[in-house]
Amino acid sequence: MLRSILVALDDTQGAQSARDAAFALARRTGAALTAAVVLDTPNTRSEHEFVPIGGAAFKARRDEALAKRAEADAAAAFTACAAVAGDTPYTELRLADAPEPALLRAGATHDLVVVGRDSTLGREQVEDNVAPVIEQLLMDGARPLLVIPPGATLGTQGPVLVGYDASLPAMAALQLFALLGLAEGSMVRVASVAEDRDAALLMAEEACAFLRRHAIECAPLPLVGDRPADLVLAEAEGLNARLLVLGAFEESGLRRFVTGSATHVLLRDARCPVFIHH
Numbered sequence: 683m684l685r686s687i688l689v690a691l692d693d694t695q696g697a698q699s700a701r702d703a704a705f706a707l708a709r710r711t712g713a714a715l716t717a718a719v720v721l722d723t724p725n726t727r728s729e730h731e732f733v734p735i736g737g738a739a740f741k742a743r744r745d746e747a748l749a750k751r752a753e754a755d756a757a758a759a760f761t762a763c764a765a766v767a768g769d770t771p772y773t774e775l776r777l778a779d780a781p782e783p784a785l786l787r788a789g790a791t792h793d794l795v796v797v798g799r800d801s802t803l804g805r806e807q808v809e810d811n812v813a814p815v816i817e818q819l820l821m822d823g824a825r826p827l828l829v830i831p832p833g834a835t836l837g838t839q840g841p842v843l844v845g846y847d848a849s850l851p852a853m854a855a856l857q858l859f860a861l862l863g864l865a866e867g868s869m870v871r872v873a874s875v876a877e878d879r880d881a882a883l884l885m886a887e888e889a890c891a892f893l894r895r896h897a898i899e900c901a902p903l904p905l906v907g908d909r910p911a912d913l914v915l916a917e918a919e920g921l922n923a924r925l926l927v928l929g930a931f932e933e934s935g936l937r938r939f940v941t942g943s944a945t946h947v948l949l950r951d952a953r954c955p956v957f958i959h960h
Contacts, residue, residue: 683861686716686792688775690798691759692755697801699831704717717760721753790824795825811950820958827957828957829958838868840868842927843918844873844889852889854960855927865896872900927958929960945958
């Protein structure tokens with residue numbers, strides 16, 4: 683059962699969609715919600731930066747301006763958060779560290795981390811529309827992520843699509859999805875991809891057998907081909923899936939995340955929220 687949610691705030695459209703999704707999920711499940719802003723003090727007040735002679739005063743003024751901007755952005759994010767919260771309780775959290783270590787530590791005390799796909803968290807524009815912090819949270823974090831594309835909502839209508847390749851990350855993601863109660867009564871379709879239908883069906887049935895033990899209604903969806911990301915994305919579109927569940931695909935090599943792995947393609951191109959764990 684889902685008990686606690688951490689959502690990362692900033693001014694990007696994806697982060698705003700993530701905030702709204704986190705509140706919607708908290709309302710439905712009764713989970714405690716923490717809304718966090720990242721102040722990134724190491725970046726705004728770098729103590730190890732080389733400063734040329736006569737440059738100390740300039741650095742001090744620049745650092746002060748960056749810190750004030752970070753605080754102003756944080757205040758604006760919390761104001762916007764309060765405006766959509768209504769009577770849903772939540773906790774405000776200011777994280778002083780850089781985004782990656784800050785969210786890794788904060789995430790360790792929550793069941794689920796919700797982040798916008800394009801969240802900058804005070805940094806420059808993200809590359810290829812996927813926030814770099816997502817890769818770090820997948821590689822080094824203990825908790826699953828719920829990644830929200832800009833403009834996407836986390837509703838309850840429509841099926842859930844699970845992309846299952848029988849890898850350890852896929853098994854772990856499936857288990858956490860079931861234990862956290864994220865099916866929420868939806869029909870779950872399990873898509874597995876192989877070179878022949880029988881092999882794909884065998885994998886999909888394995889996942890379905892697990893889900894049925896948790897009283898989750900499900901059906902296998904065997905797919906034949908050698909481009910799993912494209913096939914799963916096409917099925918998500920065709921089914922109008924409300925949620926896509928994934929393990930970070932080992933076959934692609936997670937550390938090639940930013941260079942076109944299957945995981946990256948699915949995160950970058952999915953129009954619905956993505957629940958993912960590695």
